[in-house]
Amino acid sequence: MTSSIDVTHRRMVKVLTITLILLMTVFGLLANRYDSRRRQSFKLSKVYLAYAILWTTAFAGIYGYQIYQDYIQGQINLRDAVSLYSYMNITVAIINYVTQMIMNDTVAKTMSQVPLFQTLKMFHLDNASLLRSIAMALVKSVGFPLILETTFILQQRRLEPELSLIWTVYRLLPLIISNLLNNCYFGAMIVVKEILKAINVRLESHRQQVNIMQREDQLKLNTSFYRMQRFCSLADELDRLADRYIVIYVNSDKYLSLMSLSIILSLICNLLGMTVGFYSLYYALADTFLGSKPYDGLGALISLVFLFISLTEITMLAHLCNNLLVATRRTAIILQEMNLQHADCRYRQAVHSFTLLVTLTKFKIKPMGLYELDMQLISNVFSAVSSFLLILIQADLSHRFKMY
Numbered sequence: 001m002t003s004s005i006d007v008t009h010r011r012m013v014k015v016l017t018i019t020l021i022l023l024m025t026v027f028g029l030l031a032n033r034y035d036s037r038r039r040q041s042f043k044l045s046k047v048y049l050a051y052a053i054l055w056t057t058a059f060a061g062i063y064g065y066q067i068y069q070d071y072i073q074g075q076i077n078l079r080d081a082v083s084l085y086s087y088m089n090i091t092v093a094i095i096n097y098v099t100q101m102i103m104n105d106t107v108a109k110t111m112s113q114v115p116l117f118q119t120l121k122m123f124h125l126d127n128a129s130l131l132r133s134i135a136m137a138l139v140k141s142v143g144f145p146l147i148l149e150t151t152f153i154l155q156q157r158r159l160e161p162e163l164s165l166i167w168t169v170y171r172l173l174p175l176i177i178s179n180l181l182n183n184c185y186f187g188a189m190i191v192v193k194e195i196l197k198a199i200n201v202r203l204e205s206h207r208q209q210v211n212i213m214q215r216e217d218q219l220k221l222n223t224s225f226y227r228m229q230r231f232c233s234l235a236d237e238l239d240r241l242a243d244r245y246i247v248i249y250v251n252s253d254k255y256l257s258l259m260s261l262s263i264i265l266s267l268i269c270n271l272l273g274m275t276v277g278f279y280s281l282y283y284a285l286a287d288t289f290l291g292s293k294p295y296d297g298l299g300a301l302i303s304l305v306f307l308f309i310s311l312t313e314i315t316m317l318a319h320l321c322n323n324l325l326v327a328t329r330r331t332a333i334i335l336q337e338m339n340l341q342h343a344d345c346r347y348r349q350a351v352h353s354f355t356l357l358v359t360l361t362k363f364k365i366k367p368m369g370l371y372e373l374d375m376q377l378i379s380n381v382f383s384a385v386s387s388f389l390l391i392l393i394q395a396d397l398s399h400r401f402k403m404y
Contacts, residue, residue, distance in 0.1 A: 013191055016134060020184045027177050028055025029100050032108040042108040049104070056097040063090045063174060082155060084276050085306050086171060088269045092178040096262050100181075107258060114251050119244055123198035133190040140316060141183045144309050145176055151305045158298055178269070181262040182317075185255070189320055189365075192252055196327035199241055203334040206234060214342040231344030238350040242357055245331070249361050260367035263317075270310040271381055275388045277307030282393060314381055321365045321373035328363040 024030035031049040032042040067087060070076050077083055100107070152168035160167075213227060256263075280303035287293040335355045340348050365373040371380070 012130065012134065016137070016187055016191075020187055023180060024184065027180060028052040028059075029096065029177070029180060030107070031101065031104050032111065042111045044104055044108055049101075052097075052101060056094075056101065059097065059174075059177070060094050064094070082151075082302060082306060085269070085273045085310075086174060088272060089178040090174040092262070092265045092269055093174050095265060096178065096181055099261055103258060110251075110254050110258060114255075119195060119247060122240070122244060123195060123202070129197065130194050133194065136316060136320075137183070137187050137190055140186060140313070141179075144179075144313075145172060147305060147309065148172055148175055151302055154298065155302055179266065179313075181259055182266045182313075185259040185263060186317065186320065188255055189252075189324060192248055193320065193324050193327060195244070195248060196324065196331070199245060200327060200330050200334060202237075202241055203331060206238060207334055207338050210234065210343060210347070211339045214339050228344050231347040235344070235347040235350035238347070238354060242350075242354045245354070246357060246361070249363060252363075256365060256367060263367045263373075264370065267314065267317075267381075270313050271384060273306055273310035274314075274381070275385050275392075277303045277310065278385065278389055279392050281307070282389070283396070286396065315378060318373060318375055318377040321377075322375045324365065325363065325374055328358065332358045 021030065025048065028051060031045060031052045033045040033048055067076075067090065076087075149168060149172050152171050153165060156163060156165070156168055210231075213230065281300055284296050284300045284303075288295040332355065335351055335358065338351055340351060343351075367373070371377070
C-alpha cells in the first residue's frame, strides 16, 4: 500500500515538473532539451534556442511598440492599476527572456545535476499535504490567469466593446510569461518542503526509537551487542538522511540563484500593483466625495481584483518560504531532543555531524542577498505600501484643495 502511494507521489511530482518545463519551452524561456540517452541530462538545443530568440524578438517588438504608441499618444495613466500592472509585467517578461538566454548553460547544468526522483524514492510524502500544495500551485498558475482574463473581458466590454475578445488574451499573455519563472520556483519549493517534512518524519521515528532503547527497562532487556548493532544501523540511516539534506540545501541554493532576479522583479511588480490598487480605490472615493463625480464601481472592482492577486501572490510565496524555514528549524529541534546518554559512539557521531550540518548551513531564502523571504515579508510589504500611499494621497489632497 505504501509503495503504491509513493509511486503515485512520484508521478504527481513528475507531471508537475514536466508541465512546468513544457510551458517554459513553449513560451521560449527554456532552450534546453532532455537527453535520455546521455545520462538523462539537459543540454542546449540549437532549434529550441532559435525558437526562444524568435519568441523574445517578437514579444519585445510587439509589446515594446505598444508601450511606445501609448506614450506617444499620451495614453499612459500611472493611476490605472490595470495599465501599470500590464506595463510592469511586460518589462519583467522581457528581462526574464534575456536573462534566461544568458544563463542557458548554467540552467542546463543545474537541471541535470538535481537528483530529484532518486531523492523522492527514499521518502514517503504526506498525501494530504502534497495535494494541498499542488492545489496552491494550480491556483497560482491557472486560477489567477483565469481571474485576470475575466477582469480584462469586463473592462473591455465597458471601455472598448467594439474590439474582439482576442485582445484580452493579448493583454493577459505578458502576465502569464512574467510569472512563469516564479511559478516554477514555487513548484520546486513545494517539492523541497514536502521532502524536508518527510526527513523530519524519519528523524522523529529515530528519536522515538533511540529514546526508548535507552530507558532503564530496555537497557536490561537487550544485550550490549544487540544495542550496538541497532545503533550502527540507525547511524547509517541517519548519515543517508544527512546526505539528502545537504543535496536539498545545495540544489535549492543553486536554483534560488538562477531565479533571484525574477523573484525580486515579481515582488517589486506586486508591491507597485498593491500601491496603485489601493490608490485607485482611494481616487475613486475622492472623486465621488470631493469631486462630486459618480462612483466608478466597476473600475474599483477591477482595481480590487489586481490588488487581491498582488497581495495573494506575496502571501503565498511568504507562507511557502516560511514553511521551509520552519521545517529546517524542526530538523534541528528533533536532533537536539535525542537522548544520547547511553547511545553508541557511532550514533552519537552521526547525530553530532547532522546537527552541525543543519547549524552551519543556516537554510535561508534570500534572493541576491537582499532580504529573507519569510512571514516578515508581508509586514514589510504593507509598511512600504503604506508609506507610498501616504505620500501619494497627501500630494493628491494638496492638489485638490489648491484647486478649490
